[in-house]
Amino acid sequence: MFLTYHAVLVFLITGVVMVCTPLVLGALFRPRNPYPEKSMPYECAEDPVGDAQIRFDMRFYSAALIFIIFDVEIALMFPWARVFQGFPDRGLAAIEGVIFVLILGLGLLYVWAKGDVTWIKSFRSRRRVQD
Amino acid sequence: MGVLNNSLPDIAPVRGVDAAINWGRGSSIWPMTFGIACCAIEMMAVYAATFDLDRFGAGVPRATPRQSDLIIVPGTVNAKMAVRVKRLYDQMAEPRYVLAMGACVCGGGPYVKWGYNTVKGVHKVIPVDIFVPGCPPRPEALMDGILKLKEKISREAVFARRERSAREMDARYG
Numbered sequence: 001m002f003l004t005y006h007a008v009l010v011f012l013i014t015g016v017v018m019v020c021t022p023l024v025l026g027a028l029f030r031p032r033n034p035y036p037e038k039s040m041p042y043e044c045a046e047d048p049v050g051d052a053q054i055r056f057d058m059r060f061y062s063a064a065l066i067f068i069i070f071d072v073e074i075a076l077m078f079p080w081a082r083v084f085q086g087f088p089d090r091g092l093a094a095i096e097g098v099i100f101v102l103i104l105g106l107g108l109l110y111v112w113a114k115g116d117v118t119w120i121k122s123f124r125s126r127r128r129v130q131d
Numbered sequence: 132m133g134v135l136n137n138s139l140p141d142i143a144p145v146r147g148v149d150a151a152i153n154w155g156r157g158s159s160i161w162p163m164t165f166g167i168a169c170c171a172i173e174m175m176a177v178y179a180a181t182f183d184l185d186r187f188g189a190g191v192p193r194a195t196p197r198q199s200d201l202i203i204v205p206g207t208v209n210a211k212m213a214v215r216v217k218r219l220y221d222q223m224a225e226p227r228y229v230l231a232m233g234a235c236v237c238g239g240g241p242y243v244k245w246g247y248n249t250v251k252g253v254h255k256v257i258p259v260d261i262f263v264p265g266c267p268p269r270p271e272a273l274m275d276g277i278l279k280l281k282e283k284i285s286r287e288a289v290f291a292r293r294e295r296s297a298r299e300m301d302a303r304y305g
Binding site: 027028029031033035037038040042044045046 | 134135136195196197214215216218219221222224225226
């Protein structure tokens with residue numbers, strides 16, 4: 001019973017050794033000389049201003065999500081266009097491509113209606129969200 | 132410094148390991164992306180295809196001092212920049228080397244008499260390993276400086292214990 005899983009044990013030990021050996025060797029070999037100026041964050045030799053953990057505008061998040069729509073579209077339309085010429089059933093491929101674009105376009109229409117495309121949300125769209 | 136650095140006896144096998152490590156260090160110098168003035172133009176020419184510093188393993192500048200071994204100081208260092216040069220040198224990981232490129236960096240150059248704001252040589256701020264004079268130096272001169280640095284690295288003791296002269300210690304850590 002125990003010997004059945006000895007491969008797992010060997011795998012585990014090998015994994016631990018493979019990770020720990022470079023760490024120990026590095027600690028023995030590498031020069032270590034920290035001092036305050038060296039440990040400072042690198043800001044192109046300027047004194048760092050403020051904290052790295054700042055609040056970030058949420059609108060960038062929605063803008064990034066809108067970008068995903070176009071990103072996915074390009075990523076899948078390129079291979080689709082590449083094989084379209086020699087595809088056996090071109091009509092089906094064309095219809096599927098159009099459906100794919102329409103689905104993604106529906107997402108764009110959604111964020112447009114919600115008012116996320118404009119940087120400053122219009123009063124009308126905000127009222128609609130509240131309703 | 133490290134646990135094993137300069138702590139083993141100075142015997143042949145240790146020296147052999149040192150030579151191997153120094154060969155690796157000297158053959159893969161990572162310079163820092165850093166250009167101040169007109170000498171930087173020559174430096175960029177050396178990095179680029181015609182002169183191709185990558186033949187000596189030093190042709191790919193790194194964007195951060197954390198990843199670089201060598202800071203080539205190319206161009207006039209004025210008083211405002213000297214503070215930054217010192218900070219950049221401080222933020223590099225050991226072993227780190229400095230190559231002073233051009234007349235201004237080697238000792239003031241044309242600004243040595245009337246330059247009210249020029250630091251008369253970057254060695255007043257950071258310890259310099261190699262001086263490459265010229266206004267600006269030819270690309271070949273900078274390549275020669277890199278090869279001189281490679282020679283200098285090959286003479287270093289990594290693990291072997293070596294008595295350092297007080298003057299050498301002052302030059303490097305003073």
